[in-house]
Amino acid sequence: GENVEQHPSTLSVQEGDSAVIKCTYSDSASNYFPWYKQELGKGPQLIIDIRSNVGEKKDQRIAVTLNKTAKHFSLHITETQPEDSAVYFCAATATNAGKSTFGDGTTLTVKP
Amino acid sequence: DSGVTQTPKHLITATGQRVTLRCSPRSGDLSVYWYQQSLDQGLQFLIQYYNGEERAKGNILERFSAQQFPDLHSELNLSSLELGDSALYFCASSPRLVSDEQFFGPGTRLTVL
Numbered sequence: 615g616e617n618v619e620q621h622p623s624t625l626s627v628q629e630g631d632s633a634v635i636k637c638t639y640s641d642s643a644s645n646y647f648p649w650y651k652q653e654l655g656k657g658p659q660l661i662i663d664i665r666s667n668v669g670e671k672k673d674q675r676i677a678v679t680l681n682k683t684a685k686h687f688s689l690h691i692t693e694t695q696p697e698d699s700a701v702y703f704c705a706a707t708a709t710n711a712g713k714s715t716f717g718d719g720t721t722l723t724v725k726p
Numbered sequence: 727d728s729g730v731t732q733t734p735k736h737l738i739t740a741t742g743q744r745v746t747l748r749c750s751p752r753s754g755d756l757s758v759y760w761y762q763q764s765l766d767q768g769l770q771f772l773i774q775y776y777n778g779e780e781r782a783k784g785n786i787l788e789r790f791s792a793q794q795f796p797d798l799h800s801e802l803n804l805s806s807l808e809l810g811d812s813a814l815y816f817c818a819s820s821p822r823l824v825s826d827e828q829f830f831g832p833g834t835r836l837t838v839l
Contacts, residue, residue: 620768646826657728657816657830658769703768709826713782714759718768 616641618706620717628725633694635720637704638686644706644715647680647687652701652719661702662689694724729753730831732817738837744805747834751798751819757781758800759828760792763814775800776823807838 617640627633639647645666650658664671664678664687671678675694680687691698701721707714729752739745751758760772771784775794786792789807794800804811814835818828 648827650830655832657730657818657832659728659830660827663827705769707826711782713771713774713784714828715771716769 616644616706616708616713616715618704618715618717620704620720622720623718624721624723626723626725627694629694629696631694633689633691633698633722633724635689635702635704635722636686637688637706637717638684639706639715640685641706641708641715642685643708643711646707646709647678648705648707648714649678649689650703650705650716652703654700658703691722694722696724696726698722699724728829728831730817730819730829732815732831732834734834735832736835736837738839739807740839741807741809743807743838744803745807745836747802747804747815747817747836749800749802749817749819749831751800751817752829755819755821755829756798757820757823758794758798759818759820760786760800760802761816761818763816763833764810765813769816772802781823804836809838812836812838 648663652658677690704717705714731750756777761769772786774782814833818830
């Protein structure tokens with residue numbers, strides 16, 4: 615089955631700096647790669663996603679890149695703010711199989 | 727607010743017992759997914775239902791079962807509970823069969839004593 619590895623497990627940055635979280639996947643059938651943000655006491659919330667026919671996608675301060683050949687994708691957050699502090703999860707999905715495999719999460723702390 | 731509701735919010739029970747967790751998907755969503763999140767761990771996919779039928783299965787124990795009713799709400803039944811079953815259980819929904827964007831509920835925290 616699919617295996618998703620996410621790094622780093624914890625990340626601490628100063629407010630205004632950039633943060634990068636990386637994930638690798640194993641199943642070449644995976645074609646949808648969402649990123650979720652989970653704040654304390656809440657369920658995960660989709661923040662950005664990318665499909666396998668696209669190499670990069672950007673939404674304001676957040677961007678995701680995908681390298682299908684290398685089977686890895688990354689989340690980039692620029693100009694970080696304290697409210698970006700949360701746990702971030704990547705996931706790899708083979709949409710025809712109905713399963714999403716999540717990474718173990720990255721705890722991001724943005725220091726004011 | 728994702729539009730997905732889960733009840734109860736918290737559940738405390740004893741080993742060997744049986745509990746039922748309930749999920750109501752977003753209006754119009756036909757797919758429901760169940761996930762388990764143990765302490766300091768990621769999300770483990772348990773099972774997916776689409777329009778009342780089981781569509782995909784993950785690492786769901788035989789002691790666990792789920793169903794989706796005609797009104798599309800879903801229930802996750804956990805029986806013969808063990809200490810290790812203590813976790814957050816999330817339900818998510820999506821509009822279609824294929825698992826693209828999923829909308830997560832607030833979760834049910836289960837504590838087994």
